[in-house]
Amino acid sequence: MKVDWKKSLKKLLKQGASYADVRYYPQEDSSILYMFNGNLLEFNQQQEQGFGVRVLYEGAWGFAASSDLSQVGRTFELALENARTAARKVKQPVALADKEAVRGEFVSPCAEDPFEVEISEQIATMQWLDGKLNQPGVVNREIILQTNRKTIEYYDTEGAEIRKHLTDIYPRVAVMGVDVDGGMQKRKYMPPRLYDTRGWEIMRRENWDQETERIVNEMRQLLEAPTCPQDTRSVILLPDMMFLQVHETIGHPLELDRILGYELSFAGGSFVRLKDFGNLKYGSKKLTVRANATEPNSPGSFGFDDDGVPCRDCLLIDKGTLVGAISSRQSVGEANRNAGRDIFSGSGGAARAMSFHRVPLDRMTNINVDPGEDGTLEDIISNTECGLVLGGERSWSIGSNREHFHFATDIGWLVEDGVNKGMVRNTSYGGDTLKFYRKLSAVGDASTWELHYVNNCGKGAPSQIMQLGHGVPICRFDQVKVGR
Amino acid sequence: MEKMEKKITKALTALREYGLAQDAKFRLLWHHENSHFIRYANSGISLNTSENLNRLYITVYGDKRLARTSLKMDPSNLDQMKKMFDRALMTLEFTGELSYQPTLSAVKSFNDTRCYDADLAEMSSDEMIDFVEQATLNLETDDIVLSGNFSRGETMLCTMTSLSEDVGFWAATDAQVTLVLSSCKNKWEVNAEQSAYRKKNLKARVLHKQLSFLVDSYLRNKPVQLPLGAYRIVLGAAATAEYLDLLDWLALDGDTVMRSAGMHSKEDVGQRILSDRFNLYDDPEALQTFAYSHDLWGRKREKLALYEQGVYRNFSISQELADEFGLEANATDVQHLNLALDSGDWEIKDVRELCAEAAEGKKDILYIPYLHYTGVVNPSQGLVTGSSRFGALLFKQDGSIEVPYNVRLTNKLSDLFGSGLVKLAQKRVAYNTSQTYDERNPRAVLVPKFVMLDDIEISHSNNSY
Numbered sequence A: 001m002k003v004d005w006k007k008s009l010k011k012l013l014k015q016g017a018s019y020a021d022v023r024y025y026p027q028e029d030s031s032i033l034y035m036f037n038g039n040l041l042e043f044n045q046q047q048e049q050g051f052g053v054r055v056l057y058e059g060a061w062g063f064a065a066s067s068d069l070s071q072v073g074r075t076f077e078l079a080l081e082n083a084r085t086a087a088r089k090v091k092q093p094v095a096l097a098d099k100e101a102v103r104g105e106f107v108s109p110c111a112e113d114p115f116e117v118e119i120s121e122q123i124a125t126m127q128w129l130d131g132k133l134n135q136p137g138v139v140n141r142e143i144i145l146q147t148n149r150k151t152i153e154y155y156d157t158e159g160a161e162i163r164k165h166l167t168d169i170y171p172r173v174a175v176m177g178v179d180v181d182g183g184m185q186k187r188k189y190m191p192p193r194l195y196d197t198r199g200w201e202i203m204r205r206e207n208w209d210q211e212t213e214r215i216v217n218e219m220r221q222l223l224e225a226p227t228c229p230q231d232t233r234s235v236i237l238l239p240d241m242m243f244l245q246v247h248e249t250i251g252h253p254l255e256l257d258r259i260l261g262y263e264l265s266f267a268g269g270s271f272v273r274l275k276d277f278g279n280l281k282y283g284s285k286k287l288t289v290r291a292n293a294t295e296p297n298s299p300g301s302f303g304f305d306d307d308g309v310p311c312r313d314c315l316l317i318d319k320g321t322l323v324g325a326i327s328s329r330q331s332v333g334e335a336n337r338n339a340g341r342d343i344f345s346g347s348g349g350a351a352r353a354m355s356f357h358r359v360p361l362d363r364m365t366n367i368n369v370d371p372g373e374d375g376t377l378e379d380i381i382s383n384t385e386c387g388l389v390l391g392g393e394r395s396w397s398i399g400s401n402r403e404h405f406h407f408a409t410d411i412g413w414l415v416e417d418g419v420n421k422g423m424v425r426n427t428s429y430g431g432d433t434l435k436f437y438r439k440l441s442a443v444g445d446a447s448t449w450e451l452h453y454v455n456n457c458g459k460g461a462p463s464q465i466m467q468l469g470h471g472v473p474i475c476r477f478d479q480v481k482v483g484r
Numbered sequence B: 001m002e003k004m005e006k007k008i009t010k011a012l013t014a015l016r017e018y019g020l021a022q023d024a025k026f027r028l029l030w031h032h033e034n035s036h037f038i039r040y041a042n043s044g045i046s047l048n049t050s051e052n053l054n055r056l057y058i059t060v061y062g063d064k065r066l067a068r069t070s071l072k073m074d075p076s077n078l079d080q081m082k083k084m085f086d087r088a089l090m091t092l093e094f095t096g097e098l099s100y101q102p103t104l105s106a107v108k109s110f111n112d113t114r115c116y117d118a119d120l121a122e123m124s125s126d127e128m129i130d131f132v133e134q135a136t137l138n139l140e141t142d143d144i145v146l147s148g149n150f151s152r153g154e155t156m157l158c159t160m161t162s163l164s165e166d167v168g169f170w171a172a173t174d175a176q177v178t179l180v181l182s183s184c185k186n187k188w189e190v191n192a193e194q195s196a197y198r199k200k201n202l203k204a205r206v207l208h209k210q211l212s213f214l215v216d217s218y219l220r221n222k223p224v225q226l227p228l229g230a231y232r233i234v235l236g237a238a239a240t241a242e243y244l245d246l247l248d249w250l251a252l253d254g255d256t257v258m259r260s261a262g263m264h265s266k267e268d269v270g271q272r273i274l275s276d277r278f279n280l281y282d283d284p285e286a287l288q289t290f291a292y293s294h295d296l297w298g299r300k301r302e303k304l305a306l307y308e309q310g311v312y313r314n315f316s317i318s319q320e321l322a323d324e325f326g327l328e329a330n331a332t333d334v335q336h337l338n339l340a341l342d343s344g345d346w347e348i349k350d351v352r353e354l355c356a357e358a359a360e361g362k363k364d365i366l367y368i369p370y371l372h373y374t375g376v377v378n379p380s381q382g383l384v385t386g387s388s389r390f391g392a393l394l395f396k397q398d399g400s401i402e403v404p405y406n407v408r409l410t411n412k413l414s415d416l417f418g419s420g421l422v423k424l425a426q427k428r429v430a431y432n433t434s435q436t437y438d439e440r441n442p443r444a445v446l447v448p449k450f451v452m453l454d455d456i457e458i459s460h461s462n463n464s465y
Helices: A005-014 A069-089 A119-133 A209-224 A239-254 A329-339 A377-382 A433-438 B002-021 B078-092 B125-135 B204-220 B237-252 B254-258 B319-325 B351-361 B413-419
Strands: A019-036 A039-057 A060-066 A103-107 A140-156 A161-178 A184-189 A231-237 A289-292 A313-318 A367-369 A386-398 A404-416 A419-424 A427-432 A440-443 A450-459 A464-472 A475-482 B025-041 B044-062 B065-072 B110-115 B144-161 B164-183 B189-196 B229-235 B280-282 B304-308 B339-341 B365-368 B370-378 B383-389 B393-395 B401-404 B407-412 B421-424 B428-432 B444-448 B451-461
Touching: A005 A019, A005 A039, A005 A069, A005 A140, A019 A119, A039 A069, A039 B078, A039 B319, A060 A069, A069 B044, A069 B125, A119 A140, A119 A161, A119 A209, A161 A209, A161 A450, A184 A209, A184 A386, A184 A404, A209 A404, A209 A419, A231 A239, A231 A377, A239 A289, A239 A313, A239 A367, A239 A386, A239 A404, A239 A433, A239 A450, A239 A464, A377 A386, A377 A419, A386 A427, A386 B383, A404 A433, A404 B370, A404 B407, A404 B451, A427 A433, A433 A440, A433 A475, B002 B025, B002 B044, B002 B078, B002 B144, B002 B164, B025 B125, B044 B078, B065 B078, B125 B144, B125 B164, B125 B204, B164 B204, B189 B204, B189 B428, B204 B351, B204 B401, B229 B237, B229 B351, B237 B254, B237 B339, B237 B370, B237 B383, B237 B413, B237 B428, B237 B444, B254 B319, B351 B365, B351 B393, B365 B407, B407 B413, B413 B421, B413 B451
Parallel strands: A039 B065, A060 B044, A103 A161, A231 A386, A367 A464, B110 B164, B229 B365, B339 B444
Antiparallel strands: A019 A039, A019 A140, A039 A060, A140 A161, A161 A184, A231 A475, A289 A313, A289 A367, A386 A404, A386 B370, A404 A419, A404 A427, A427 A475, A440 A475, A450 A464, B025 B044, B025 B144, B044 B065, B144 B164, B164 B189, B229 B451, B280 B304, B280 B339, B365 B393, B370 B383, B383 B407, B393 B401, B407 B451, B421 B451, B428 B444
8 A cells, every 4th residue: 555654744734733754664574583402482473564653733742653554544643633632731842953854765784684594594503503502511502583674764744755774683592501509500692793784694603603612611610610709899891791881871871861851750760960961070081982873784873763863973971071962853952942052962863763653762872982092801801900800791770860780790700910710600790870980990992892782772651672782892990899 | 342353353264264275273363452652751741642553473383393473464454464374384394393292272262351441441631631630739840740651552362273263352451550750859759650450440539649648758858878788678569569570580480480590490389488478379360460361272260379378389381381391281371470469467558657667666667669670680599689769768666757769679589578578468459560562461460558578688778869
């Protein structure tokens, strides 16, 4: 069925709307394959289509979505009705930051489309991986392969016309074993960015040989490793843990809609206030962070956001000082108005929606920490008196304003007097966000920097899952409580 | 509802005939939702949204094989459904052989609409806004602003298999109201919530009473940073429900148990794990939990003891898990268990009574209504962590009240509900634990309104709101 979306949008303007946009997903394909101990327990292919229309009426948002293309007229009317009703209680009318009406297209880089790979080959690859993991000491083996491909058409009443085609693949392997105390230990591997493209090429066997062997060996050692001490020491976060630290305690607190109080009923607020921009010492001078949606080949780079704004590279923290936020047209308009000054120069291009039936929120793109000048992991260890190297996120729990955190990790290694003293298990650490970043004492060089993909960032009411990236080096933080 | 039920049944019957013509063995599950959601922020409506979605889940069975496809679709587009059916069938041969034979049983007809209320399904945006206005009347100021949401909707599930013409149908309506009042200046936040499956159970005055007390407490009393250490803690319904959700994952989910990914193994059944005051059931008669009278195979569900007097009795065993591990399925192939924690003999109706309780027990009481962002630190040990939020209060022995900054609790579930469990309130309430990441699946747990725990360690204490 061919729908004239622009005509439907124009009709809304005639009916009194001040702005409207529509996102149409002609087709979204996704698949999940889950193998446990050699059994392919989940082999699920999904397909969806539908559209969502967002309407601004007298400063209030209305939204409606449907998977039923025979209901386009009714759904547009419903979105307008919803906006009219919402206008009953408007304290601050929505004011969108200016943008240029762009016409454009974005295609994510993909050499080998995973949806064009024969199913038999996908399963054979998983079985090969399972064989690699099936070693003595391993009691459980998991292989997960998630793929997604979608086309999104975007139109708005300001004249934007955008078409995006995004393809993603998220493979993960894990091994588990029972330790000397009867507890389950786990090691896992999810590849960071490997190439200039992300498609089935990630599954080439040479990418997995060493990594599967490594996690099996590490898991075996964990089974007999001593438990993590409870004390205060430096922690050295490897990129596969550092990305989560950044995600939870820099990314989320710097989402501007959260700072403005739009997430208070569920996800929480932020300790950051508008007056902090340009002033707050977020971390030591070694900390420079950016929201870079132009980073090549990442799910956090998507060409144009769901406000129709081209992706940008925005500085968030400059040598320790807070200077920017993750933002959209609405949040920038409101923040500048509330602050009485132009803190932000236009939208950060980070309005993103999970699907056609959810509204855009301020979401992370690629929240990256610039590499430093403190060398390699070996260099940092050699300069650490009393430390703990940590890798592999295991659990995360964060205060409602992101002011403090508690993380557990899969693995750790004790460091004493500049020497790695061996592995420990049941590792954890926690602290207050600002105190923690102000104790950032070493940042690894570019050779330690890795871009990790995240496919499960949750936020919003109604809730949404988002995909993004984090480019991070190895980092050391001092005086951290560990083992609790 | 009846109109939609007919539409779904007609489409499923047509698709079933298509599948039978191909000599396939299969199961079809249709999920329909009609959702309406009003979100508040900064004392204004920040979003008013409607979603009307249909999803179809297709599972095809072969010799030691199964494959699944699903789609979110136009409900009148049978061709699209047929294509996804074909894809499931086509991929079946490639799925690799399982080590067991998955069972396809004929669905036995059932029609469970006990939790469906037409009045709630038709509740308008204006009524929802009026309700919130009543619940927050005169509580907003320039500094104290309203956030929150009012979510309501209808959900329908309809299932058929290739083995019979029987149809299983379940429908429910649900409403979840979450209202947050927060101070812009001082950053404290308090909330009140309500869950209902019938419109008549929505009571704005109850929410108003809760919010009034909490706002007044936060305005009148001084904030404190609590010293680390052990406390007598009283959990509100939201906090108890959060812990039960974690227990559901780590101890009651059959997949977790059989794959050794949680705190129990099959061998723990029959062992005393928790306090003898702790009785937890999967209760299909607990309608407030959006109950299922039958599982999705049409098996009649009975009240299932999960923990009885602290003894671990059962965990959920789906048909697929039963096939894989040689167990017997226990009618838990449902979207969620209907968790109901037995009440105790503690006569307490209102949080204000904790003042007298602290004086009588000669011990301060830390009231934690809500836990934010919990995480599992060590699944084998059932060690979990989370921080307080939304209106914690410290009731002092001397009758005074202090307002504590948020604190973190990092404890084993077996300690909290084992040696730590002192008493449970007589009155029970339903707390909504629905996740809305994708499809609507209304769920709630039935919990005592207050649960008292003793000697519970605080592992971190904030120095500001």
